[in-house]
Amino acid sequence: MCKQEDVDYWMSADNPTLLVCSHPQSGEAWWMHIQSRFADPGQRASGQSPGAGE
Numbered sequence: 905m906c907k908q909e910d911v912d913y914w915m916s917a918d919n920p921t922l923l924v925c926s927h928p929q930s931g932e933a934w935w936m937h938i939q940s941r942f943a944d945p946g947q948r949a950s951g952q953s954p955g956a957g958e
Contacts, residue, residue, distance in 0.1 A: 908949075914938040 914921045915938070926933040 911938075911942055915942060 914923075917939075921938040922935050923938055924933065924935045
């Protein structure tokens with residue numbers, strides 16, 4: 905879950921913001937474009953990224 909102040913900061917960025925997540929033990933990594941993931945106000949308020957962990 906993301907902190908609201910972090911999401912607000914990321915959404916206010918002039919440049920695209922990417923969040924990179926990884927599971928070093930399994931060698932998996934993925935990224936998400938923050939502005940796209942939190943474009944919906946309801947999703948943004950929840951702090952939950954749709955598809956997190958994909």
